[in-house]
Amino acid sequence: MQFKIGLNLQTISLSNNLYFTNLNMKMKKYTSVEAYIADFPPGVCEALVYLRKFIKKLVPDAEERISYGIPTYRYLNKPLVGIGAYKDHCSFYVMNAKLLENFKTELKEHKFSGGTIHFSPDKPLSDKLLKKIIEAKIELNERL
Numbered sequence: 001m002q003f004k005i006g007l008n009l010q011t012i013s014l015s016n017n018l019y020f021t022n023l024n025m026k027m028k029k030y031t032s033v034e035a036y037i038a039d040f041p042p043g044v045c046e047a048l049v050y051l052r053k054f055i056k057k058l059v060p061d062a063e064e065r066i067s068y069g070i071p072t073y074r075y076l077n078k079p080l081v082g083i084g085a086y087k088d089h090c091s092f093y094v095m096n097a098k099l100l101e102n103f104k105t106e107l108k109e110h111k112f113s114g115g116t117i118h119f120s121p122d123k124p125l126s127d128k129l130l131k132k133i134i135e136a137k138i139e140l141n142e143r144l
Helices: 033-038 042-058 097-101 127-143
Strands: 002-005 010-013 018-020 063-067 070-075 078-085 090-093 111-113 116-119
Touching (some): 033 042, 033 070, 042 070, 042 078, 042 090, 070 090, 070 127, 078 127, 097 127
Antiparallel strands (some): 002 010, 010 018, 063 070, 070 078, 078 090, 090 116, 111 116
16 A cells, blocks of 8 residues: 655555655665665765754754654654655655745745755755754744
8 A cells, every 4th residue: 555645755664664755766764864874875875964953953852753764853753854865865844834924035045845945065054044943943832
């Protein structure tokens, strides 16, 4: 049994816990955030390590886990943000398209679609913007 889930054009097979891209290429199933990050080349790896440390420092109570094949963070038992990497970019998942619309001007130098921001490791999101987005998502989680 397979369900289409609109998360970066991935099809997730719920019957056998294997993740497939839209090209039906098998992706690894990661058991830890460390294993996920270690699987990428140095520049991408550094970007992911930085994001991870930034999130954990800003939200020390956030629960870190692998969900949908990527590192994700939960706050107040609700999705907060996620991080990911692909062949040609990194992604910062806010998981809320409406929230990202509030940052349209500040995101003009980055691609974003739905609740996801795409960036290259050599042109990362600024600390100031990351902090504002994460704090906005924390506020949203606290209101829900």
